[in-house]
Amino acid sequence: MRRSVVVLTLAAAELVAAGPASAAPGTGAIKGVVTWKGAPPADPAVDRSRDPACPTGRGAEDVVVTDGKLRDVLVRIKLAAPPSAPPSAPPPAVIGQTACMYTPRVVGLVVGQKLEIRNLDPTFHNVRGNLATKILWNLGQAKGAPAIVRENLGQPGDVVSLHCDVHPWMSAWVAIHDHPHFAVTGADGGFTLPDLAPGTYTVEAWHPTLGTKTSKLKVRRGKTTKASFTFAAPPAR
Structure with missing residues (x-):
């Protein structure tokens, strides 16, 4: 297993698949994964020596990639208007x-x-x-x-x-x-947004270090819309 830190940019793709999308009747879901592309740099070291209760050997973990999946990304629906x-x-x-x-x-x-x-x-x-x-x-x-x-x-x-x-x-x-309608990615980079009324949504993928990216996704009744967000290392200068 490889875990590392990387600074990335986002791209998105979508597919629609049949299947049990959501627990709520008449709704659909969005399901996907956040991945990275390219070789990530090392996790910056952190000096923890002043407190012996803090384990050593861990870095800042500002951006964490495990087996090609990005952790700590908040994926959410951006509603056009507040709910009633x-x-x-x-x-x-x-x-x-x-x-x-x-x-x-x-x-x-x-x-x-x-x-x-x-x-x-x-x-x-x-x-x-x-x-x-x-x-x-x-x-x-x-x-x-x-x-x-x-x-x-x-x-x-x-x-x-x-x-x-x-x-x-x-x-x-x-x-x-x-x-x-939001979810946060874990080590597997996965997220699911269930119980969505049919329609077209703006989906935001937000990371505290990498910022916010958006994608338009269509949800159909009884279907799961598959979304993939791929982060890639910026080109070398």
Whole structure:
């Protein structure tokens, strides 16, 4: 298995396939994978020696590629207009502090959904939440302390970034939506957006380092639209 870091640009392709696309009757789905093309550079090293509780040998992991698949990409529908009624808030989303890293590093929330931040490390962290340059909170969290729970983080379209000033390489991002049609890629680069009404959608693929790319995709009733986003290393200068 090879995991590396790469700076990439995005292209998209689409296909339509028959099959059980969604649990909701009369709807379709979008399903795909985010991949990379080309040789990625090495993951920048991080000096973790000042805290013996933090494992060594891990880099910054700003952009992570595993077996050709890109992690930490938020794929979401961009609605032409806000929904007529706000979505029901699901259970809290959870971000853990594990091995002195935020896991997962990218999370999507709907408006009104709570965020839990848990310290699973045998060391002290502080959790600073920023909306652009505005500090929303800055709270210490000792080993074994209760989860930090935040709610009403912002408005649809906002992205709240999380930081630990004790371990400055730690960062995560929380994107807020007025609908539930989003997913974040894991190590396999895969994503699924189910329960979509038939129609043509603008789909955004957002990465905190690589930025946002968009693609127009058509969803048909009872079908799965297959989407592939391919990132390629920029040409050498």
